[in-house]
Amino acid sequence: MPVQVTSFCFSSFHQRATAVFYNLFGEMAKPAFSLFFICISLGGFSNLALGSTVNQGVSVFSTYPSDNLLRACTAQQKSTEIMPAHEALVDLCSEDAISPDSFIKELSESGEFNNLLPYGEGNDYELLIANVGAAPGKRQHHTKQFAEFTLQWRGIEIDSSAYDVDAEIGDGSSKENEAQLLVSRWLEHVRKAEIFTSQFLFDALEASNYDLALQVPDTVGGFTKLDTQLFPDPFSGAITRYTHPDFEDALVDVVVYPFLAQLSSQESEILPMQLETDLQKASATAELQRLTLSQVSPTSPYTVNDKVSGWRLGLSATSETSPTIFATTYVFRQQDKIVKVSTTFPPDFSDTIINQLIVKIEVPQESELMKKVRALLLESQH
Numbered sequence: 001m002p003v004q005v006t007s008f009c010f011s012s013f014h015q016r017a018t019a020v021f022y023n024l025f026g027e028m029a030k031p032a033f034s035l036f037f038i039c040i041s042l043g044g045f046s047n048l049a050l051g052s053t054v055n056q057g058v059s060v061f062s063t064y065p066s067d068n069l070l071r072a073c074t075a076q077q078k079s080t081e082i083m084p085a086h087e088a089l090v091d092l093c094s095e096d097a098i099s100p101d102s103f104i105k106e107l108s109e110s111g112e113f114n115n116l117l118p119y120g121e122g123n124d125y126e127l128l129i130a131n132v133g134a135a136p137g138k139r140q141h142h143t144k145q146f147a148e149f150t151l152q153w154r155g156i157e158i159d160s161s162a163y164d165v166d167a168e169i170g171d172g173s174s175k176e177n178e179a180q181l182l183v184s185r186w187l188e189h190v191r192k193a194e195i196f197t198s199q200f201l202f203d204a205l206e207a208s209n210y211d212l213a214l215q216v217p218d219t220v221g222g223f224t225k226l227d228t229q230l231f232p233d234p235f236s237g238a239i240t241r242y243t244h245p246d247f248e249d250a251l252v253d254v255v256v257y258p259f260l261a262q263l264s265s266q267e268s269e270i271l272p273m274q275l276e277t278d279l280q281k282a283s284a285t286a287e288l289q290r291l292t293l294s295q296v297s298p299t300s301p302y303t304v305n306d307k308v309s310g311w312r313l314g315l316s317a318t319s320e321t322s323p324t325i326f327a328t329t330y331v332f333r334q335q336d337k338i339v340k341v342s343t344t345f346p347p348d349f350s351d352t353i354i355n356q357l358i359v360k361i362e363v364p365q366e367s368e369l370m371k372k373v374r375a376l377l378l379e380s381q382h
Contacts, residue, residue, distance in 0.1 A: 054196045056232060057115040057123035060107065062100035065130040069148045069162055073132040076144050076164075097133025097145060102179035112187055124233075125196070126152045131182070133167055143167045147182040151195060158204035159195050161186065198230035206368035207234035208258070208337075213364035216240050216254060220360070221353040223252050231257075234369060237337070252353065255340045256363050258370045259333075262378060267309065267333050274331045274338055275299045275313040282315055282327065291317040291325075297347045302330060304355045310339075314347040330354050336366040 065073075073093040104118045107127075117123055131147040145167045150160040163185040168174035194200050199211070208214075210230060218225050223242035230238050237257030244250040259270050276299065286293035297314030304310070310332035317325045326346045332339040339361055343350040 053111070054113045054190075055115070056125050056196060057117060058113055058125045058127055059117045059120050059123040060104055060127045060129065061119060062096065062103075063128040063130050063150070065095060065132050065146075066148060066162075069130060069132055069146055072162070072164070073144070073146045076146075077134055092135055093132045094135040095130070095132055098131050098147075098175045098179050098182075100129060100131075102176050103129050103131070103147070103183060105176075106180050106183040110183065110187060112190070124154050126155075128152065145178045145182070147179075147186075149186045153201060153205070156205065158201060159193070161189055198232050201232070202230060202234050205234055208237070208364035208367040208370075210238040210256065210364060213362075214238060214240075214256060215360075215362035217357065217360040220252070220357045222246075223250075223353065234367075249344060251344045252350075252357070253340075253342045254357070254361065255342070256337050256361075257340075258336050258367070259338050260373065260377065262374055263336055263366070270333060270338070271311040271331045272299055274340060275311055275329060278329055279313060279315070282317075286317050289317075289319075291319050293317050296326070297328065304358055308332060308358055310358070312347065316346065330358070332358055334361070334363040336370055337363040339363065 070093060077092040104116075107113060108116055108118075115123075128150040129147065130150075131145065133145040134143045143166075144164040146162065146164045148160065148162040151158055163182050165178055165181045165185075168177055190196065201207075202209070210228070214228065216225065216228065220242065223244050226241040226243050228238055228240040235257065237255060240254040240256075242252035242254075259265075261270055279295075279299070283293055285291075294316045295314065296316050297312060299311060299313045302310045302312035310330055312328065312330050314328040315326070317327075326344060328343045328345065328347050328350045330341045330350075332341075339358065341354050341357060343353070
């Protein structure tokens with residue numbers, strides 16, 4: 001039974017966007033401020049970009065065909081069918097001419113998905129499949145089978161494509177063959193268009209173009225840029241990692257992401273909240289690993305060369321059996337973005353590097369996506 005797909009509602013999107021920032025963000029985008037780099041190690045950082053298989057969870061549903069798909073099927077069937085003039089054209093084609101389970105079977109056996117969830121909710125990505133073919137009792141020779149694959153991210157359509165194959169005459173196995181051909185056509189499109197990559201998602205949602213508009217230096221204070229990568233969520237932005245040739249554990253992470261508040265909001269309202277969230281997570285991690293957490297530099301304003309204002313938090317974690325671990329985090333605002341710089345060493349060493357680094361960073365302007373989100377947030381307040 002197909003599910004009814006409702007049109008995208010920005011109020012629902014706003015609610016989910018809020019959840020992303022205050023709940024999901026901490027799980028998906030933990031840079032160096034996460035005391036022990038437990039989520040983004042050097043190996044994990046290199047794997048932020050999607051490989052040959054789809055690592056994200058993807059829910060799959062059967063849905064109703066679009067008007068365009070029905071028109072294509074009806075036109076093709078009409079061209080092969082001799083019919084009375086009074087017969088309704090809609091009767092020429094039938095929805096779910098192929099069982100939805102056949103499509104799911106082909107997707108599951110393709111090896112392209114690591115986490116496919118048929119008829120399940122809760123994933124950011126949802127694949128909606130509709131298919132139509134010749135109605136029962138209609139001429140089956142020289143007809144085609146049509147299918148439409150629509151991909152959504154949190155309820156927003158980011159890609160839709162339709163395909164047709166020659167319908168086969170025979171038993172149920174012929175329908176499975178048709179499903180296999182249609183799925184293989186769509187998977188070819190997935191690979192060529194790279195529709196499950198962060199870049200495709202950012203482009204489809206009109207998020208900021210970090211690849212073109214984010215400017216960071218190649219070197220700073222003896223550190224060299226390793227790479228800049230997008231997170232798999234446009235609300236989490238992009239991360240740039242710097243490494244030191246002589247000290248393997250010395251890392252500097254620069255994470256740039258949009259804040260939800262209106263552009264008129266004061267930095268004193270936005271920036272401390274970013275560090276408070278980091279402190280809570282560091283405290284939970286330290287407690288879990290039985291470490292003693294100390295604030296070597298409590299959350300406080302931080303000024304670079306009397307020109308750039310931000311906030312800083314310095315932490316250390318100690319135990320009886322391991323060396324002291326340090327994590328220092330700085331947050332600044334540029335345009336509608338948070339620039340969060342995190343290091344694995346204490347403030348006495350990191351201040352100089354951050355002072356050199358922050359003045360060389362330029363961030364993208366407000367994206368069309370964030371303009372829409374902020375407009376909705378403002379509307380919801382009235």
